[in-house]
Amino acid sequence: MDIRLAFPSEVNQIMEIIGDARRHIAGYGSDQWQGAYPDREIIVEDILQGYGQVAVVDGRVAAYVAMMGHEPAYDCLLTGSWRQPDKTDYLTFHRIAVAETFRGQGVILALLEGLMEVRQTRTFRADTHPANKAMQHIFTKLGFQQVGIAQLPDGERLAYEKVASEKG
Incomplete structure (x- = not known):
């Protein structure tokens, strides 16, 4: 599997x-992504901004994610708190999706893990x-770790954060 910019x-x-x-999301009764977004x-x-x-996989685009910096909606959680309080020094994952033919094969797991390994930040949010x-x-x-609830434009979402281990 190759990981690269779209x-x-x-x-x-x-x-x-x-x-x-x-x-797939509609199949389990969720209203997430059931409108025009994304x-x-x-x-x-996303692509033009480099996100x-x-x-x-085997020459086919199998999964997509937008990886960006500061997410304004994360500045103030509705409940809970971020483990790392810095409001700008983190990377955010949004719009995570996998092609149906690759679902259940660990592609998303490998994609996110690969992106976290090569970035120069310790904190990731989603x-x-x-x-x-x-x-x-x-x-x-x-x-x-689930750290609270974030209010996004399309509703309340579970907020997650990972603080990478110190290298040394």
């Missing part, structure tokens, strides 16, 4: 992956819908 020419493939994720414009902007990352048990499981498996 290319603008891959937007259609990424949107198919988003569609797969949208249908739409093509958001994915294009869009993909996992490529959020997920309370009904999204698969993402909760992945975050826990990667060593993230």
Whole structure:
């Protein structure tokens, strides 16, 4: 598996992956991603900003994630608190999705783990819908801790944080 920046020419493939994720999420009764979000414009902007990352398996885009810095919605949690109080020195994972044909193969786990290994930060944050048990499981498996509830534009989300071990 290769992990790299997404290319603008891959937007259609990424949107198919988003569609797969949208249908999967709907299948367990969640309202997450059941509207327009995330739409093509958001994915294009992710790519142009250098946030869009993909996992490529056997020459096919298998998964997508946007990895960015400061998330304003994380500045003040509704409940709980961040373990690392710095409001800007962290990386955030958003819009995590895997193609249906690669679901259950550990691609998302490997993608996020790979991205965390090569970054020059100690703290990673993410959020997920309370009904999204698969993402909760992945975050826990990667060593993230649920630290509270964040208010995002589309609703309340479980807030997760991982503070990487000191290297030395």
